[in-house]
Amino acid sequence: MSGLGTSTRLRRGWALLAIAVTLVLVVWGAVAGSQVPDGFLEADPDKTDVALYQAISERMGDGESYYVAVAAEQPARGFPTSPAVTVREPTLAWLTSTAGEGTAYGILLALAAVAIGLSIVCFDSLTRTRAEWAVASVVGAVGVAALCSPDGVWIHETWAGLLTYVAALAATRHWFWPALIALLAACVVRELALPAGLAVLAAAWPRLSVRRRLASVVAVAGFLAFYGWHVLQVGRMSAGASEPSSGWLDVNGWPFFVNAAWFSTVLTVAPVLVAVLLVPLALLGWVLHDSVDARPVAAVLVAYALVFAVVGRDNNLYWGILFGPLLLPGLAFAPRAVARLTRAAHPRGAV
Template sequence: MTPTRMPIWTARPTRFAALPPGRARATLALLVLLLAACLLALRSPSPPPVSGDSANRAEDQADVVLYQTIVEQVRHGGDYYAVTAQALRTGDYPLRPFVTFRLPTLAAVQARLPDLGSKVLLYALAAGTAIAWWMRLVPAFGRAPPRVVALLLLSGGMLVFVQAELMWFHEVWAGLLIALSLALRRPGRWVEAVAFGLAATLVRETAALYVGVMAAAAWAEGERREATGWALAAAVLAVVVAAHAYAVAQVVRPLDPASAGWAGMLGFGFFVRTMTLSTALSLPPLWLAAPMVGLALFGWAAWAEPLAARALATFAAYAVLLGVAGRVDTFYWGLLVAGPLLVGLAFVPDGLRDLSGAAASGRRRRITVTRLVQ
């Protein structure tokens, strides 16, 4: 018999502790392949570096300046679609297809608030998201030190989300709303999660992929009412997007430029690179940061909790989106899921120990003791 070992950090054994030896060895092989695949980020293209000079802000943060300009003009009475069309033309951005126009939700809210109000709202959303995740993570760890480490890792994933100069960026708000939605979802309690997930899609329609993942997960888990709730959220978004497309068509001219398309086909390495750019992993060199992304994904796979499975499915879905449709200049799509990613690293010590133990258990010599009664 293999004795059950006490967890190192987690409150209970990870998902890998109960794996049969054969499956554990196959999982170890997959982990090695994952870490090797993460090194593809070393060959993945990266957006041009920012100069750091405030005089070059219009070039370094062209998209941020664009969205800020739109908000300011709407605040002074401009029509959102007319203002956006003119701003896109001025900045030599494409105006077709209609998805080159952001949904007006964020601009409408920010135009009705002073800049300080938008900053306060952003910080409040970030704080609420951090608290929600802290409440989900506390039961997962048996002692205070790993809880502190998990909180630090969460902070490292949310660094970008508390930069006030990025408050005009739609992905920042949508990423926080997705993270909050995921943290709030519990078995039998999903209304709040659906509400914040819908809010994320109304800020940035690419958050619809998260809604789809959650709907599929709920259906697979037998949560039919929850799956219906996510489907209704998708239906609401579809109506909003249809109205948005119609409004865009009223301001686009026949000679306006069209987008070059989104079939970047940059691969898994590009997803890994976007995760390093969107978190504190931008600080270490890429050869070290890239495998950390793979280990974080492994940690999420190790956590024996339905929430972890949904989070991992969400990361996987956006990895496909970024790897297939992402371009170098759309690396910020990674912000939609970057917030909680690094938390997975907190589960790596127990996950590796349980997985290696399960893989080695089959090689141990088995002794059968038979008691004869005469």
């Protein structure tokens, strides 16, 4: 396998802290158990997200603007239109209404193929053995493929999750421009990709040239300007149109991250208690990877774990699509991370 990048030494104090935190997270997740609401998957077919975005795209195909279509469809289907975060950015609707569902799905599949190809190439540089590479690559490919159902073309998180996956893996190889373009695309599809974008840029910042730092600032500023324009459009169209949403702030802590990962990945075939153990191990595999090249991925996952500890209600568990496919390949690195913790916590010669 390819040689790893510069390694980082783990001190005993940090190792003991990491062990303690991991045990706390496992216990916390086990005590909380499943957070999937009763009847979560039994919604009226006409009032699902997929039906909503299909209807909006059809209206746009008939000549309506995005915000006119949203103002008609969301209240009619029981979706609020305020505050502005309840209305998706127009990017995906522009794509599906202009290119058509079939072409958009073809683009989604092509993006998934790129993501799988990156898995094969980038995990080669992050693994020590052929078995480790095979596990990481297969788990990554399965996670990506699971997002590629025909309905996935209408789900903003699917696109943003795949683009984030591509960006984070590209960043592990120091491919700055592909990573930045993918991050910007993810953000203009779903603003919830912004934490991932900022995390990747923060992880890469120390080694970026002045030119690339400037490009990063311009990209973030450009997205914020776009999103500000979107907020203004939503405000104009939704004044008094519907009851406002109760908001996303709901401090569910670590269990939300675990349940979102379980609900949005292949882990859903197993009881949630399996995710309670595997999700911390996968995160540990990335965070304690002994190469600095893994830091962009670790930064993304830690950012989402922190953000989703305070943002996200029980019916937002599908947000796990944003990070789930990127998280689970960390299981391939978990044994090495655990061995590294053990060595650091009990060094030779310690009493």
